[in-house]
Amino acid sequence: MRKDKFQDLQTPCLIVDRAKMLTNIHRMKNHLTSLGVSLRPHVKTTKSVEIIKLLFEGGTGPITVSTLREAEYFFEGGFTDIMYAVGIVPAKLGRVKKLIEAGAGIRLILDSLDVAQSLVDYGVTHQVIFDVLIEIDCDMHRAGLSPDDPQILDIAGLLEGSSASNFMGFMTHAGESYNCETTEAIRKHSHIERDAVVQAVKYTQQSGIYSRIVSAGSTPTARFADDLTGVTEVRAGVFVFQDLFQAGLGVCDIDDIALSVLTMVIGHKKNQNRLIIDAGGMALSKDRGTAHQKQDRLFGLVCSADDGKLIPNLIVEAANQEHGMITSLAGEINFDDFPIGTLLRILPNHACMTAAAHSCYHIIDGNQVVADIWPRCQGW
Amino acid sequence: MRKDKFQDLQTPCLIVDRAKMLTNIHRMKNHLTSLGVSLRPHVKTTKSVEIIKLLFEGGTGPITVSTLREAEYFFEGGFTDIMYAVGIVPAKLGRVKKLIEAGAGIRLILDSLDVAQSLVDYGVTHQVIFDVLIEIDCDMHRAGLSPDDPQILDIAGLLEGSSASNFMGFMTHAGESYNCETTEAIRKHSHIERDAVVQAVKYTQQSGIYSRIVSAGSTPTARFADDLTGVTEVRAGVFVFQDLFQAGLGVCDIDDIALSVLTMVIGHKKNQNRLIIDAGGMALSKDRGTAHQKQDRLFGLVCSADDGKLIPNLIVEAANQEHGMITSLAGEINFDDFPIGTLLRILPNHACMTAAAHSCYHIIDGNQVVADIWPRCQGW
Numbered sequence: 001m002r003k004d005k006f007q008d009l010q011t012p013c014l015i016v017d018r019a020k021m022l023t024n025i026h027r028m029k030n031h032l033t034s035l036g037v038s039l040r041p042h043v044k045t046t047k048s049v050e051i052i053k054l055l056f057e058g059g060t061g062p063i064t065v066s067t068l069r070e071a072e073y074f075f076e077g078g079f080t081d082i083m084y085a086v087g088i089v090p091a092k093l094g095r096v097k098k099l100i101e102a103g104a105g106i107r108l109i110l111d112s113l114d115v116a117q118s119l120v121d122y123g124v125t126h127q128v129i130f131d132v133l134i135e136i137d138c139d140m141h142r143a144g145l146s147p148d149d150p151q152i153l154d155i156a157g158l159l160e161g162s163s164a165s166n167f168m169g170f171m172t173h174a175g176e177s178y179n180c181e182t183t184e185a186i187r188k189h190s191h192i193e194r195d196a197v198v199q200a201v202k203y204t205q206q207s208g209i210y211s212r213i214v215s216a217g218s219t220p221t222a223r224f225a226d227d228l229t230g231v232t233e234v235r236a237g238v239f240v241f242q243d244l245f246q247a248g249l250g251v252c253d254i255d256d257i258a259l260s261v262l263t264m265v266i267g268h269k270k271n272q273n274r275l276i277i278d279a280g281g282m283a284l285s286k287d288r289g290t291a292h293q294k295q296d297r298l299f300g301l302v303c304s305a306d307d308g309k310l311i312p313n314l315i316v317e318a319a320n321q322e323h324g325m326i327t328s329l330a331g332e333i334n335f336d337d338f339p340i341g342t343l344l345r346i347l348p349n350h351a352c353m354t355a356a357a358h359s360c361y362h363i364i365d366g367n368q369v370v371a372d373i374w375p376r377c378q379g380w
Numbered sequence: 381m382r383k384d385k386f387q388d389l390q391t392p393c394l395i396v397d398r399a400k401m402l403t404n405i406h407r408m409k410n411h412l413t414s415l416g417v418s419l420r421p422h423v424k425t426t427k428s429v430e431i432i433k434l435l436f437e438g439g440t441g442p443i444t445v446s447t448l449r450e451a452e453y454f455f456e457g458g459f460t461d462i463m464y465a466v467g468i469v470p471a472k473l474g475r476v477k478k479l480i481e482a483g484a485g486i487r488l489i490l491d492s493l494d495v496a497q498s499l500v501d502y503g504v505t506h507q508v509i510f511d512v513l514i515e516i517d518c519d520m521h522r523a524g525l526s527p528d529d530p531q532i533l534d535i536a537g538l539l540e541g542s543s544a545s546n547f548m549g550f551m552t553h554a555g556e557s558y559n560c561e562t563t564e565a566i567r568k569h570s571h572i573e574r575d576a577v578v579q580a581v582k583y584t585q586q587s588g589i590y591s592r593i594v595s596a597g598s599t600p601t602a603r604f605a606d607d608l609t610g611v612t613e614v615r616a617g618v619f620v621f622q623d624l625f626q627a628g629l630g631v632c633d634i635d636d637i638a639l640s641v642l643t644m645v646i647g648h649k650k651n652q653n654r655l656i657i658d659a660g661g662m663a664l665s666k667d668r669g670t671a672h673q674k675q676d677r678l679f680g681l682v683c684s685a686d687d688g689k690l691i692p693n694l695i696v697e698a699a700n701q702e703h704g705m706i707t708s709l710a711g712e713i714n715f716d717d718f719p720i721g722t723l724l725r726i727l728p729n730h731a732c733m734t735a736a737a738h739s740c741y742h743i744i745d746g747n748q749v750v751a752d753i754w755p756r757c758q759g760w
Contacts, residue, residue: 086703089644264469288668339494
């Protein structure tokens with residue numbers, strides 16, 4: 001483990017403030033412990049075995065993945081209880097089978113009787129047993145069945161009755177919590193999530209079918225949940241890093257954001273009151289999630305590299321592929337404060353998308369680089 | 381070289397229609413040949429040695445890069461005449477020096493006397509000679525000096541007079557051409573680009589300093605340029621693939637777009653008139669460049685996988701990390717036409733950003749996969 005200064009890093013690159021990340025992790029774990037539910041972190045944000053092992057205090061635990069590549073990568077990293085939280089399709093069962101045969105416990109999700117039938121047929125033919133949850137739609141955000149949809153009984157009955165599948169329970173995701181304007185509204189969405197899966201559990205129990213996993217979550221609803229009775233586990237991902245979008249929702253403070261892009265001032269455009277940096281749309285992502293929030297953060301806020309403190313009024317106002325343009329929202333930039341070569345940190349709108357542009361993290365403690373390099377998995 | 385069907389590919393993935401790409405390449409090369417200028421393709425779009433070698437009919441030629449990683453990757457791939465078209469900073473000269481010492485001809489750009497002085501000092505100290513162009517700002521889009529800025533004479537004089545640098549000429553980029561509403565306006569921007577660099581050339585000639593490279597370009601201005609007198613070379617990148625943004629500008633037809641994301645229908649959301657696909661914001665990018673054009677393409681248009689034909693009225697209206705949501709702009713989707721497992725191609729808003737999410741291309745000819753796999757370079 002090398003001890004390096006920022007000056008030794010090639011910009012642009014991802015840096016993670018270890019202390020802030022650990023605080024974010026502990027806050028979420030303590031909150032969920034107080035609610036009596038377990039955490040199944042969604043690793044789609046960090047895609048880092050090292051970071052998720054930090055979350056599990058050096059060990060492993062149940063995780064959520066968004067791609068089969070993540071499932072394979074984390075299984076290689078020692079994780080065995082893996083929920084693939086995107087609807088399974090028959091064409092992907094071959095990769096799942098390989099993981100199961102290697103010893104992984106893969107929890108699949110689906111919301112279609114046709115897919116359930118194909119899965120069961122595949123399992124019988126290929127002598128593999130799939131663990132399956134039914135996806136519930138709690139807010140018309142994305143996929144899933146309504147909790148009172150009669151198909152639920154057909155699917156659960158099919159999965160329960162087949163030798164090629166185990167019916168595990170229900171999962172849902174309150175994607176609409178991302179559009180809330182108040183923390184009270186987010187809390188209501190945590191109730192909506194809970195009520196949707198609990199309703200589905202009761203519905204199937206009436207037919208003698210029992211759920212082992214009752215899974216709900218998103219970072220906002222997890223943060224403001226106050227009663228998760230009936231839910232067994234919460235899925236959340238971005239809380240590990242937090243980002244400007246979560247800060248805009250009130251889920252965290254800007255100072256909690258643990259992920260940033262280290263960048264260098266590469267030009268002065270004095271007649272436009274702009275600093276040019278070497279982090280553009282490629283390094284920051286083009287995500288503009290904050291565009292619809294009360295405070296639009298454009299392409300990110302600017303911090304001092306050394307101490308990570310926000311530099312008031314500076315903002316990344318435009319992003320070409322490899323150029324970012326920083327301006328001031330209040331008066332003239334003092335260009336002497338930012339000579340060419342100055343290092344800065346950019347806080348991202350959306351940590352998942354920004355991190356995805358990079359192949360690794362540099363972990364920092366204060367202004368020391370303490371772990372160089374923690375890899376991320378990429379692709380599908 | 382394997383002959384595969386789409387069904388053998390893991391979705392989501394990038395596919396490139398070879399015939400369309402070759403047509404795009406030939407059209408641009410023929411146009412620039414007719415204008416008497418050479419093409420220095422910007423490889424930031426494709427980041428593929430194989431594709432750029434195809435452009436040079438199996439050989440190599442002058443290229444433009446947006447990162448030093450691209451420079452290193454293409455140099456390993458046999459390319460030696462490389463313009464790094466992002467302002468150089470002293471901290472990056474070490475990597476440039478290594479490339480030069482290995483035999484690469486790296487053309488750097490800058491727009492600051494301070495940086496020029498640092499570069500010359502570095503060259504003297506480390507016994508390396510840098511080839512340098514001055515970046516000209518033709519439209520207040522990004523970086524560069526105005527063509528009548530007196531600093532130009534100071535910088536050109538310093539570079540010309542030092543044993544550690546060769547002054548090569550001028551370059552500019554009409555980024556504002558991306559905001560044009562008519563092809564006539566784009567043509568005017570090609571004149572603005574030309575006039576800016578030619579003015580700078582004449583300005584320095586008055587002091588006896590001559591330019592060897594006079595470089596301008598963007599895909600839109602290259603496409604509609606009609607007179608490039610005084611310009612020696614054009615830089616353009618996205619024309620190889622084209623995309624919905626370029627189609628919106630009138631630079632190409634939608635049917636010319638050679639790059640798409642192969643994706644699979646993974647769900648039906650009939651109560652929302654939506655198909656769910658396995659290409660979300662991660663596979664398509666969150667680029668919403670068409671949002672400000674006359675026709676907003678949201679997150680992309682939808683084509684049949686087999687023949688690549690546009691499916692009328694279907695559009696990707698939302699993109700979560702690994703879920704895309706397709707709806708119809710005219711009436712109900714006939715879900716029987718798109719059973720779960722159906723493959724589709726999604727045309728991207730911005731080819732550079734979409735391609736960047738992937739590590740390789742699958743090259744297709746009709747509905748045959750003819751080259752599996754052409755890698756892309758990633759990172760910085």
